[in-house]
Amino acid sequence: MQEAIISHSTKHSTKSRMVPRVMPGFNLSLGFTLFYLGLIVLIPLSAVFLKTFTLSWQDFWSAVSSERVVASYRLTFGGSLLAAMLNVVFGGIVAWVLVRYRFPGKKIIDALVDLPFALPTAVAGIALTALYAPNGWIGQYLEPLGIKAAFTPLGVYIALTFIGLPFVVRTVQPVLEESERELEEAAASLGSSRWQTFAKVIFPGIMPALLTGFALAFARATGEYGSVIFIAGNMPMVSEITPLFIVTKLEQYDYAGATAIAVVMLLVSFVLLLAINLLQAWARQRGQPGKK
Numbered sequence: 588m589q590e591a592i593i594s595h596s597t598k599h600s601t602k603s604r605m606v607p608r609v610m611p612g613f614n615l616s617l618g619f620t621l622f623y624l625g626l627i628v629l630i631p632l633s634a635v636f637l638k639t640f641t642l643s644w645q646d647f648w649s650a651v652s653s654e655r656v657v658a659s660y661r662l663t664f665g666g667s668l669l670a671a672m673l674n675v676v677f678g679g680i681v682a683w684v685l686v687r688y689r690f691p692g693k694k695i696i697d698a699l700v701d702l703p704f705a706l707p708t709a710v711a712g713i714a715l716t717a718l719y720a721p722n723g724w725i726g727q728y729l730e731p732l733g734i735k736a737a738f739t740p741l742g743v744y745i746a747l748t749f750i751g752l753p754f755v756v757r758t759v760q761p762v763l764e765e766s767e768r769e770l771e772e773a774a775a776s777l778g779s780s781r782w783q784t785f786a787k788v789i790f791p792g793i794m795p796a797l798l799t800g801f802a803l804a805f806a807r808a809t810g811e812y813g814s815v816i817f818i819a820g821n822m823p824m825v826s827e828i829t830p831l832f833i834v835t836k837l838e839q840y841d842y843a844g845a846t847a848i849a850v851v852m853l854l855v856s857f858v859l860l861l862a863i864n865l866l867q868a869w870a871r872q873r874g875q876p877g878k879k
Contacts, residue, residue, distance in 0.1 A: 635853065638846040650847040655823050656832060662740055663829040664855060667808035670747035674804045675797050678755030685756070686763040700757070703750045708813025715746055716818045738820030743828065746814045751804030758800035762793050798867040802860055809856050 639647065650656070685697055703711065719726045719736035726736055736742050766789070774784045812830040819826040829852055836845035 632853065635846050635849050638843060639850050642843050642847060646843075647847050650844040651851045655827070656829070656848060658824045659827050659829040659832045660851070660855075662743060662826065663809060663852075664859075666740065666743050666747050666828075667805050670744055670751050670808050671801045671805040673744075673748050674751045674755045675801050678752050678800060678804075679759055679793070679797060681752070682756045682759040682763055686760055700753050702753075704753050708750070708811070709817070711749060711814040712746065712817030715742070715749065715814065719745065719818060737818050738822070738826060740819075740826055742818035742820070743815055743826060746818050747808040747811060750811055750814055751808050754803035754807060755797070755800030758803065759793055759796045762796040766792055795867050795871045798863060802863040802867070805863070806856065806860060809852065 642650065681700065685693065685700075706714075716737055717723050719729070719742060721727065721730045721735070721737065723737070729736055734741075736745060770788050771784055774788050775781075779787070810830060812828075812834070815828055816831055819828060819831075821827050821831055829848060833845045833848050833852075836842075836848065
């Protein structure tokens with residue numbers, strides 16, 4: 588009887604595997620996907636690593652660990668993290684206002700959120716420099732207070748925050764639109780305060796979206812170049828970002844040194860994004876009913 592059961596289960600599984608898919612073409616689409624990713628992503632990244640391997644370990648370490656390069660790492664990654672965290676807070680507030688309230692000019696504000704997407708980075712950098720320069724519209728009021736934004740690390744933070752805001756807003760906004768307000772009303776009817784309703788009902792639902800927006804804003808900021816170089820001033824050890832340092836190396840025909848710095852940026856960004864994705868998966872799993 589056991590053999591009959593095994594034979595029946597084998598036939599059933601074989602029959603299940605033979606059932607045609609509703610949308611055929613899996614093998615072709617998978618092959619095209621792998622080919623396209625290899626052509627667009629893997630081959631260029633492999634070229635960066637292969638070019639770096641032409642350096643000896645001593646030359647590689649010297650290229651990526653000089654005092655000037657380390658200062659650019661600190662500004663690039665530190666500024667990107669700070670800008671992404673600011674955008675999580677204020678971008679979440681913007682998304683909340685656009686979803687939950689009705690007010691005159693709402694559509695205009697909603698369209699302005701996408702402006703950093705459409706605006707060329709060089710134009711954004713020139714505009715920010717004109718605003719925050721000592722004689723600019725905003726900078727002229729900051730200068731008497733001893734606050735210098737343009738040509739300082741503060742200007743870098745402002746530029747990175749500017750270009751990263753849409754990533755958080757557009758990630759959180761659809762999640763808020765699809766959230767069930769009945770749960771909030773139920774929590775309020777059971778005696779929960781507004782803060783408890785937000786912390787226990789609303790925030791767990793939007794936390795994965797906030798982490799996704801944070802990851803996108805951070806990734807965008809680490810590679811930003813055009814909007815930063817104008818407002819940063821590009822002073823070595825002060826306001827020089829790593830992408831600019833890579834461009835400087837390329838202009839000096841030091842291709843191996845440029846790719847070595849690029850490899851460090853790639854590895855650090857990959858590790859940080861991997862950690863964020865793991866945290867995001869944990870948040871999703873925790874938010875599912877019956878799982879803790």
